Amino acid sequence: MQHVSPVREPLVTGGKTYHDVTQDICRQVEAKPNIRWMAALSVALFFLGVFLYSVYRTLWYGIGEWGLNKTVGWAWDITNFVWWVGIGHAGTLISAVLLLFRQKWRSSINRAAEAMTIFAVICAAMFPVLHMGRPWLAYWVFPLQNTFGSLWVNFNSPLLWDVFAISTYFTVSLVFWYTGLVPDFATIRDRAKGPIAKVAYSLLSFGWKGSAKHWSRYETVSLILAGVSTPLVLSVHTIVSMDFATSVVPGWHTTIFPPYFVAGAIFSGFAMVLTLMLITRVVFKLEDYITLEHIALMNKIMMVTGSIVGVAYITEFFIAWYSQVEFEQYAFINRATGPYWWAYWSMMTCNVISPQLVWIRRIRYSIPATFVLSIIVNIGMWFERFVIIVTSLHRDYLPSSWVMFSPSIIDIGIYVGTLGLFFTLFLLFAKFFPVVNMAEVKTILKYTVDNGPTYTGNHGHHDQAHQPATHGVPASAPVNYDKHE
């Protein structure tokens, strides 16, 4: 008796050869920008303009341009910060954790996911700086040796931990992403025709030659960076959550925050990855690389993390009741039934109820449904942070200071503006950088003789495309799965 493993579904469909992979991915980089990309970029640039204007108002006149007040000292700024950091998490998770777990399916999405991480962290990093009353002194939060005497930073402050967490996270993510890009830049460099492209891509590829030694080092570095990044997935949002958890504000002062925030971050990150992937795959015709299977897998992760988050929401209420602390209890009653009830229930609907639809197979595999779901989750996760920050602050200990918060036009401008910044960066990335990791995707092409990858492919024979692709040198020996039967 023997066990026969089922045949795995191919991770890349459409019978791509190695050459096809190079062609498909490099086409975006080498071709003239298409009209859809141009249109998308102009929209993104418009919102980037909104961002710049709002930032100008903030820097020139002060934080008073926002809707904050004496009681609610943080609102959209930190909501957006946490939201963007959370979004970034999926990229790291996909590239690092899934690499360590040898999840091969990650190969076709990790590049874009990592890019998303970096751009999301850039957007996130805007807020800790912009929300400062005197952002030109932002460097004071670094433990710099200085000429100001014995001044030093406060290692008790979670904001300082944030500084370290975010800067480490950004640096590691950037290095990891860039390392993965090097072989692909080399590929583009070798194919480049224009003089600028030649110079630019040779600089970017750091003299990559593709030798065995290079590949060996590449693998090692990737593994090390994956190892370094993995704790970061947990630590960054843990530390962000401590901004709240270590305070005395009822509704913030909660020990459940670290795991709850990490789960929330992965949840929202996957939602954002899905949103972006679904668009990229259509715009750049990458349906064969980002398959329905990918989408279904990511949907499952979203559902699981969404459920964790849902449990956390309920736990908070339980603990508030169990603690018998008056202020804590009121904070949660107020959260669900007070003046911001609509924000709470939007959050619950978007984050807890809607991901459960993924149990239905048809929804899991449906592109439009997934797209809508991913947007809903992103909205829900934004509301989660808003609920935590604003509804906790607006009614804390002394009823005399209870207030309402409403955003100003500049608050809104900065938020949609960071979306503009994000998409500008993402679109530039999608145009000038390879959006799919060519080198790694080539390692997961399906091994068959009939339809397997070859080194030369069957290009130039497109008129014979109906014929089985038997030309060229096979990438491996033919495998007969049935031979032991």
Place this chain on the structure above:
Amino acid sequence: MQDSPKYWKGIEELENSPEFTKNAFSEFGDFLPMKEAHGSSDASVAPRRDFLKLMGFGIAAATLASCETPIRKAIPYLNKPEEVDPGIANFYASTYFNGSDYNSILVKTREGRPIKLEGNPESPITRGGLSARAQAAVLNLYDKGRLQHFTIKGNKADKDKVDQEIRAKLASATGRIAIVSPTIISPSTKKVIAEFAARYPNTEHVMYDANSQSALLRANGGVLPAYDFSKADIIVSLGADFLGTWISPVEYAPQYITNRKVSSEKKSMSRHYQFETMLTLTGSNADVRVPIKPSEMGSTTLALYNEIVGGGSGNASKEVKKVATELKAARGRSLVVSGSNDVAIQTLVAAINQSLGNVGASVDLTSPSLVRQGDDARLLRLVNDMNAGSVGAVIFYNANPAYDHPLAEKVKSGIAKVPVSISLNDRLDETGALCYYACPDHNFLESWNDFEPKRGYLSLSQPAISPLFATRQAQDSLLVWAGNPKSYYNYLRDSWRGVLTGDFQKAWDKAVHDGVAVGTLSPATQAQLAPAMSVDQAVSAVSSAPKVNGVELCLYEKVGIGSGSCEANNPWLQELPDPVTKATWGNYVAVPRDMAVTNKWEQNDVLRVSVNGAKPIELPVLIQPGQAKGTVSIAIGYGREKAGRVGDKVGANAYPLAVVRDNSLVYSNVVTLEKTDATSPIAQTQTHHTIMDRKSVVQEATLAQYIKNPKEVTEYETISTPDGPQKPNKVSLWQDYEYKNHHWGMAIDLNSCIGCGSCVIGCQVENNVAVVGKQEVINRREMHWLRIDRYYSSDAHKEDFEEKGKLSTYEAMEHPSENPSVIFQPMMCQHCNHAPCETVCPVLATTHSSEGLNQMTYNRCVGTRYCANNCPYKVRRFNWFSYYSNEKFEDVNSHMFTDLGRMVLNPDVTVRARGVMEKCSFCVQRIQLAKLEAKKEKRRPKDGEVVTACAQSCPTQAITFGDLRDPETRVAQIWRREDGERAFKVIDSINTQPNITYLTKIRNRDKSEFNA
């Protein structure tokens, strides 16, 4: 022999041509023949090089010209005045009286600039207390809206020319000459006026008060009885807001509180009943408050009179019967006062006090108060005479009847008919702008003057600064016009010769130094024009009063703005939250909740308020708990047209809604209210009004409970530990600080705090706190370091959780009771020993001092606002804008914009930059000063030397500050004495360990409505 070889530098030298020889000796070659080479017949064309030179020079010059050397305006003294040392403040005793409340003050000057007013502890009348209005009055000195020179028809004019014309015109004036002023309590000024009247015999001095007490004067033979609330065990106020606005609150508040303070040694306090229409500051402090309509005031007074004097007619209400019984039980130890301007009511009140034997005890008629002398009838007669054309000249001396009188329109038309109209007002206000001549008076801080607020008690004011503008003291103007060459200072000094005993110079110096003296100078007060009333007439007048139908309006004065004269253009006062409504910047229609519900009015909906015969005004709705059913209230003092850039068009003018009845101004009326489509947000600093049953925030108990066991009136929270329940500070992760030298602390007695707001302004002046204006208050960004939280009681309580469910109970708790109990709680930085703000600042901008202060380092602050979020007391204030340079704040915060205004800033306190956090510092600059002074004398600071601005300004001494390390200080004694009894820390359970302790409020009533 061969010559040494000769070398040539070139072929030219060998040839040695004449041209070469010539060039060899000229170091610089000829200029290139540029102009010739590119010759132009046009001589005006500059050669290229010249052009470049010129351009280069031009750019350099323009650049240099734009780099202006900064101008430093600090000019050193050429001859240093003997008393002035840079950096050291001088205090001068003086007096503030603006026609309403009298305050004996000390003027704090720095380098010759008055920067703060403080209460004069020498004064037997105000005893070191100071009203919010007086605190803020220093800013009036630097008001840009003041008229800075004499004018004729609004145009700048020469002083001498004006004098000449006026003297000529007065001499030839046909008909009466009238001097119109608010109450004048200055004996010398009155003498000046008398001298003026002697020179122009037709002169009449007309005094009137914008918020008139004419009836009280009529009922008491032309004087105001001097009240002593400390001598009363039962206090009954019939609509008199004696702690807020009525006659002399700064005098009454400490008297009132004397008999309200409790301690384990003195477990007794007075009982205070208040019958009133709108919830006033006094009503908020009352033990029992009965809301009644203005029209019921007469019948209530009559019922009380009948119960006490007449033996009871039987139809009195339950409350009146109870009050009468208690009053009768406390004969000679009680006091009844009324704020009504109805002579019949005041006659009955006088009779009640007489019958209760209070005259001679709590009511003193022998040394009466003089701070109200206005005569409604006299002004009415003048207005009619002016319109009839029988007045030859009118002089307005700090009087603005074109604004603050119900008959303002008739006043305006009257002035137009008077041939000579002169304004001595300090600005071209509504009245001044109509006058032909304007001879602006000095500010009181630039003037010499004397005062007699109470017969037998004198007070002086002295200039603390040279006149800022080309103004002249009004008394000097009158003397000049009367032909007396003496200066007012000499005149004043001479008139004091009779009253000071012993060596005059010595006595005078002492009087100037102390600011107060004993003696009397005032002539007998002018009798009221309208006759007094007998008690029988009063009884029949009240009982025959017509019944009133419809919504009744009650006009009232605000604690900050008063009658709207010099206060209106004062941004500090405009932004001072009303003690009860917590509204700033403007007035509104206060309506009871049921009226709003019936008519479907929401807060901020604009109503059109109209009375018969007056132009309607439009004001937003404010839902006011405690407002008597079927009534609304509107504050006077708003809607100025010509007050200045701050006060103009703030709110609406409610004076025209008052009526003249029986020669008296009546501040109530029947109105019709009509909703408009507009809404106008009211800028309130507090928008949630109930305590939500949070006992750990503010605590209250009844006197009966306190007498029974003082250890049970305060509830202390405990934390469960394995060793049983523990005090929160026993369960701590943090190490405690060790205070080796000083440990500054504060005690706030909620029983003594009446909520008047004097400390709020005192703090604002001391600490250069910015004014932010109406919109920013609406945005909830006021900057006050010290605020007074006001909580209303609610009908719902935690006990209802079981029965009605948590959600609906919490919802119900948000609504105040219909006639709520009120509690005031001054709230500022608690200087926690375990401060939540200190741990979260990433840059260590807020840290703990070795003396227990939570200190804020503005320089280091980057403005993350994390500290403010983490502050459980929400006392931190963020500089959202650059309040001293952002043009949005130029009007409201002008004292930080102009050189004139900046003179008021306290040089010891930084003006905070945009983007930094600020908060109460426990007046660290005062602590440092006192420590240094003590150090110079090689001793420790004594108790009372270190006083924060709030503690200093509190008229009732509710705030005590000092060193907790020294067991002898008052604050240490209070902490010790009240520990376990009334002392509690706000939200103790989170273990912030504040350095401020509050003392539980004790109410003399059957049941506490807070924390039921």
